[in-house]
Amino acid sequence: MIKSFxxxxxxxxxxxxxxxxxxxxxxxxxxxxxxxxxxILLQEIVKDKANIDSAIYGNQNPHFIQAKPxxxxxxxxxxxxxxxxxxxxxxxxxxxxxxxxxKKSVVYVSNYVKMLDIPSKDEIDRKNGDVHPFGNPxxxxxxxxxxxxxxxxxxxxKEVDSLNYDFYKKNHDEFxxxxxxxxxxxxxxxxxxxxVNIVFHxxxxxxxxxxxxxxxxxxxxxxxxxxxxxxxxRSIVDKIKNEKTKLIIRAPYSDKDASLFISNKTGIKNIxxxxxxDYDGKNTIFDLYDNILNAIEEGLK
Amino acid sequence: xxxxxxxxxxxxxxxxxxxxxxxxxxxxxxxxxxxxxxxKYQYDNKILANDGGNFYNSSFLIDESELTIxxxxxxxxxxxxxxxxxxxxxxxxxxxxxxxxxGVNVKVGRxxxxxxxxxxxxxxxxxxxTRPIAYEFFMGExxxxxGGQFSYVLPVKKYVEVGVGVYNIDxxxxxxxxxxxxxxxxGEDIGKNQDYRIGLYLLANRTDTKNIIxxxxxxxxxxxxxxxxxxxxxxxxxxKLTFIGEYYHNNLAGVNDDIENYSADSGYYASLVYQxxxxxxxxxxxxxxxxxxxxxxxxxxxxxxxxxxxxxxxFSTIRLQYGFAHNNDSLDNYNNHTVILHYVVSIGAxxxxxx
Numbered sequence: 001m002i003k004s005f006x007x008x009x010x011x012x013x014x015x016x017x018x019x020x021x022x023x024x025x026x027x028x029x030x031x032x033x034x035x036x037x038x039x040i041l042l043q044e045i046v047k048d049k050a051n052i053d054s055a056i057y058g059n060q061n062p063h064f065i066q067a068k069p070x071x072x073x074x075x076x077x078x079x080x081x082x083x084x085x086x087x088x089x090x091x092x093x094x095x096x097x098x099x100x101x102x103k104k105s106v107v108y109v110s111n112y113v114k115m116l117d118i119p120s121k122d123e124i125d126r127k128n129g130d131v132h133p134f135g136n137p138x139x140x141x142x143x144x145x146x147x148x149x150x151x152x153x154x155x156x157x158k159e160v161d162s163l164n165y166d167f168y169k170k171n172h173d174e175f176x177x178x179x180x181x182x183x184x185x186x187x188x189x190x191x192x193x194x195x196v197n198i199v200f201h202x203x204x205x206x207x208x209x210x211x212x213x214x215x216x217x218x219x220x221x222x223x224x225x226x227x228x229x230x231x232x233x234r235s236i237v238d239k240i241k242n243e244k245t246k247l248i249i250r251a252p253y254s255d256k257d258a259s260l261f262i263s264n265k266t267g268i269k270n271i272x273x274x275x276x277x278d279y280d281g282k283n284t285i286f287d288l289y290d291n292i293l294n295a296i297e298e299g300l301k
Numbered sequence: 302x303x304x305x306x307x308x309x310x311x312x313x314x315x316x317x318x319x320x321x322x323x324x325x326x327x328x329x330x331x332x333x334x335x336x337x338x339x340x341k342y343q344y345d346n347k348i349l350a351n352d353g354g355n356f357y358n359s360s361f362l363i364d365e366s367e368l369t370i371x372x373x374x375x376x377x378x379x380x381x382x383x384x385x386x387x388x389x390x391x392x393x394x395x396x397x398x399x400x401x402x403x404g405v406n407v408k409v410g411r412x413x414x415x416x417x418x419x420x421x422x423x424x425x426x427x428x429x430x431t432r433p434i435a436y437e438f439f440m441g442e443x444x445x446x447x448g449g450q451f452s453y454v455l456p457v458k459k460y461v462e463v464g465v466g467v468y469n470i471d472x473x474x475x476x477x478x479x480x481x482x483x484x485x486x487x488g489e490d491i492g493k494n495q496d497y498r499i500g501l502y503l504l505a506n507r508t509d510t511k512n513i514i515x516x517x518x519x520x521x522x523x524x525x526x527x528x529x530x531x532x533x534x535x536x537x538x539x540x541k542l543t544f545i546g547e548y549y550h551n552n553l554a555g556v557n558d559d560i561e562n563y564s565a566d567s568g569y570y571a572s573l574v575y576q577x578x579x580x581x582x583x584x585x586x587x588x589x590x591x592x593x594x595x596x597x598x599x600x601x602x603x604x605x606x607x608x609x610x611x612x613x614x615x616f617s618t619i620r621l622q623y624g625f626a627h628n629n630d631s632l633d634n635y636n637n638h639t640v641i642l643h644y645v646v647s648i649g650a651x652x653x654x655x656x
Binding site: 057059060061064065066067068069070072073076077087090091092094095098099100101103126129130225226227252253254255256 | 379401404405406453454455456457458459460461462486487488489490493496497498533535537538539578579580613614615616648651652653654655656
């Protein structure tokens with residue numbers, strides 16, 4: 001018994017030390033994002049007035065993250081949590097929130113955009129793979145979504161960090177202006193993509209294709225989230241050939257085998273296109289769109 | 302007993318139906334329901350060294366089916382029930398409510414408590430078809446006594462979690478049997494693609510027999526010390542390598558008796574699993590126990606497990622496992638070969654990717 005008391009005492013001492021240590025830290029608010037795209041977007045608004053961190057590195061699959069220790073600690077220390085929602089993080093975010101007993105602000109940015117691909121009641125069945133009942137959650141590749149989300153984040157920041165609101169508002173307005181110009185430029189530069197036939201591995205670029213009117217010939221995943229079967233891949237070879245497909249695209253986290261298989265059978269080029277970017281303080285949302293569209297443009301050459 | 306079983310199963314199936322119907326009606330207040338089904342083919346060959354006995358056993362069987370219903374209760378509480386259903390028996394594996402107060406998580410009821418790595422996990426989420434022999438030796442099927450646990454993640458940059466709990470596993474009005482636990486966990490990332498967690502746990506059990514005159518019973522005190530470690534390297538394309546290990550050391554002493562009655566056991570397991578992609582994984586576990594038999598003679602049990610598993614999706618797994626165990630106890634010396642082919646599937650709510 002005495003032994004266990006000693007143990008508890010040691011724990012209390014550690015806790016005491018830890019709490020006093022954390023109090024000594026600076027007063028800036030901590031914002032924690034699930035996906036790095038929200039971190040690089042927030043950076044445009046908060047600049048150096050808040051600490052930002054992201055759970056995911058640029059090219060990790062947002063569906064398959066584990067509730068690892070470092071993430072629990074980061075949620076615990078944050079004042080504002082920014083995630084996509086729409087069940088994208090269903091496997092790990094609820095666990096992070098529960099473990100860290102987090103009760104502060106959570107923003108699910110998918111609430112502020114028009115979701116694509118919302119399944120009908122009949123389609124919500126695991127027979128159809130990893131169906132997202134609230135629609136396709138890969139929302140950051142439509143520039144209008146970025147605008148809507150930037151404004152929603154500004155509103156939340158007003159609640160969480162009202163002292164710096166004027167600063168945030170100014171940055172936000174500047175960003176929207178720059179972003180509007182960027183959209184026009186990109187739309188003009190990449191109008192060649194309009195109607196181009198492309199095959200995708202997963203539904204992760206759907207918002208981009210919706211924006212630039214790229215024609216999706218097929219997905220290599222017959223059912224979202226279920227690895228493609230050889231039988232299915234063989235069945236789509238003819239269709240892909242006949243529709244004069246120009247390119248096969250997959251995100252960096254997707255398995256390469258299916259792309260290589262189709263590429264071999266049809267002679268169509270397969271490329272990896274960035275899906276997001278590391279949050280490192282240097283990358284911007286402008287860079288992300290440039291990198292993705294450059295990669296597609298290079299692929300088409 | 303039979304009648305009770307039918308009534309209960311009728312109640313549960315109607316719960317399920319209501320749940321699914323509710324889902325179709327978009328009734329957002331329905332609890333999450335998930336159901337685990339599993340079954341296996343098992344082949345055992347046990348060779349007893351002492352008398353040369355050689356036993357075969359080959360069987361098809363379903364394991365416990367598991368039904369979990371969970372939900373937030375109101376703004377303060379969550380609750381969950383997990384039932385393990387087997388022929389004519391329904392066991393309550395977990396039934397708890399939890400809440401958090403000033404950042405401290407409180408869980409009360411019956412649960413797979415946070416004591417070591419494997420104990421808080423449901424076996425269907427394991428990487429292997431069976432738990433390592435060291436786990437079974439020290440923890441039994443699982444430690445899920447009735448009681449409560451507090452846990453707290455410290456508000457510091459690195460992950461540090463502490464917890465304490467008190468439980469009652471063997472309820473009996475004649476004597477008191479109480480267990481206490483306490484733990485400390487630390488974890489962090491190493492670079493971009495590696496992470497680990499290490500934990501120290503103490504589970505102390507006290508049996509106090511003041512109230513009884515039964516001479517067979519005596520006061521006893523039991524301290525189980527556990528250390529666990531988990532390490533991941535994540536590669537691209539959902540491929541990763543995972544190491545999980547636990548070390549157990551148990552001190553058992555009859556408090557009223559002298560040193561003769563004192564005994565200490567220890568054991569460990571170490572497992573390594575490589576996941577090629579989302580579909581295929583292979584892994585091995587090595588486990589060892591050091592203990593003493595009734596004649597106070599030392600013995601060892603060693604066990605090796607090898608497995609290959611296939612996941613069609615996040616919701617279904619098929620696994621083939623070979624196991625070999627050797628016991629050098631002079632009273633129970635055996636070699637045991639086991640082959641298991643099993644399936645584990647989950648229906649309903651999306652399960653958590655717990656660490």
